[in-house]
Structure formats: C-alpha cells, structure tokens
Amino acid sequence: MAADPLQILVLYGSVRTQRRGIGLARLLVRAIEARGHGARLADAAEIPLPLLDRMYKEYAPGEAPEPMERLAGMIRSADAVVVVSGEYNHGIPPALKNMLDHYLEEWFFKPAGIACYSAGRYGGVRAAMQLRMTLAELGMPTISTLLPVPQVQDAVTPEGEDRTPFLAKAMDKFLADLAFWAEAARARKSEAGTPY
Template sequence: MEPLEILVIYGSVRHHRQGIRAARFLVAECVARGHRATLIDPAEEQLPLLDRMYKEYEPGQAPEGLERLAGRIKAADAFIVVSGEYNHSIPPALSNLLDHFLEEYFWRPSAIACYSAGPFGGVRAAMQLRAMLCELGTPSIPSLLPVPAVQDAFDDEGRPKDEAYRRRAGRFLGELEWYANALKAARRGGVPY
C-alpha cells in the first residue's frame, strides 16, 4: 500500500485550546503508519470570515493563503477533521475553514475525531459535522474517534496518557485507509463529472 496524503484539519482558535493535542496525536499516528500528514490549523491559516469561496475567484486571483490551502486540499487523499463541541455543534472557525472550499474535497473520504472537556467526547458535534462533510463531497467513514476529557487525554505534544488511544486510533485509521485507497483507485479511472 502506497503512502497517503492526509490532511488533519483542526477546528479551534481559542486561546487555551486542548483539542490541538488530539490533532497532533493523529498527525503522529498517520506518520507512524507511513503516510504524509499535515496539520491544517485555522489559527495559523488566518482565513477571513467567508465572503467569497475559493472557486469564486478567477484562476490565479485568490489570496495566496487560500490558493496554498486549496492546493493542499486538492492533493490530499483523505481528511481527518478534529472538532470540539460548541453548543452541541461545531466550532465556527472550523465551519469557516471548511466552507471556503467545495470541489477541492470531492471524491475523497473524511474521518471525524471529536472531543470535549466532558464525558461525551463531542459526539453531538460529530453528527452535525457528518452531514456537513457529506454535503462538501467528502463523506465521513462510519467510525468516529471520540475523546472525552480531552484535557486529560494527551500531553502538549499529543502523546496519549492512555495507550488505549493508539489501539483505538489504529482501527479508526485502518478504516480511513481502506476508504482512501478505494477512492484513490476509483479517481484514477475518472470521476462521474
């Protein structure tokens, strides 16, 4: 199996954000499995509030940061979206980042890792995110990777405090790999339009 290009898209820009640890963990786990993984962090991307989608710019006229991010998305084989739960929904920074693009996601699978400070691990946000990702053309795999009490699950570098996370992530990533390889092979034969 050849290495995959995987984007780990994180969703929070809050000052004391804890979910970045889960995102770092997933990047490291993807790399350990032989893939190329890149963290997309809205705090670093600094996208403006959505006014114009990438596709609404004339070719070559999009702002440099938007152009660079579009290229990364187009080159990806799969996406892992790491989302907290804000008021039973997804963070606004994540929605803003995702909504800047559309066709760039098409024909590639996504996977949802969700988290919260409490016991439910962000699964309510994941259900809303599942519908959104499908609408964007990057349907999510059936499995989720919920992380309850995210503040206690990983250290600052993303190393798990409980090794069970590596086992759970292994199953989660194995499923994403299967879908990513299947869709990658199908894209080589052409897409519906």
C-alpha cells in the same frame, strides 16, 4: 513504508487561546506517519482565512488570498481528510465551519474521518453528528468509525502525548478504516476518474 503512501490532511479548526484539541491533531499526524502515510496539519490558527464572503472558486485564478490558496493546495493534494473537531454548544467550532465552507469541489470524493473531543464525558459526539451532514454536503463520504476523545484536557497533552489506556487502539482502528476507503477511492479515481 508503502510504495505510494496515502496523503492525509488533518484539519483542525479551533483558534481559541486555550484550545485543547491541538494535541489530538498533533497525535493523529504522528500516528498517520507511523502507519507509513504522509500527513499534513491544516491549523486554523496558522491559516488565517477571512470570514466567508467569497468562496475560493469565486476568485479568478491566482487572485485568492495567500492563506486560502495555501489551504486549497493542501486539500487538492490529499487522498483523505481527518477532521478534528471540538464541541461548542453541541455544534462544531466556527473556525472549522469557515475552513470547510470556503471550498467545495476541492473536497469532492475524499473520504473523511471525524475525530471529536470535548472537556466532558461525551467526547464531542454531538458535534460529530452535525459534521457528518456538512461533510456529506461537501461531497466527502465519512467512514463509519468515529474517534471520540472525552476529557481531552486529561487525555492528550498540547504537544500530542497520549495519556490514556484506550486511545492508541481506537486510533489504530480509525486510521485503518480511513486508509481502506482512501485506497479504494484513489484506485477508482485512477481507473475511471470521478462521476463529475
């Protein structure tokens, strides 16, 4: 265990009854913790944000709804973010976009990794490409390594059990890449702050 472990937020934005990516999110939380980092899961089904009307910053201090305040605290305390996204009609899930769009400055300068999935063979990569643009606009640089999981219904159980011969190795590379950039960003912020 590192003396000052990274704090990594796993953001999962599907609220469908039969959602399958929750298993991937849970598996990632355990893999992050196994590397000696802290991990928290922000699950859209457990953090019921309203559809975006007012951003978090548009509320007076202490007046934002409790779920919005709770997620803001989780974001602020994170050194990095893993965004777990399914692919809905070649795009990202609406609940995930809603979670992202409620905040702005809270996301700034936090490296992000994208773990994507689909029921088909492409593993959600079309959604991941759209997500890279959104995260960049929110001030979150994304790592180059992508974690696509095809046929997620067979690859991971809802409880987060890996059923594949490839996912553990892919996750190791993905999380090593994220940790490298998160540690670099944290060191730079500690030395010189952020540009704005």
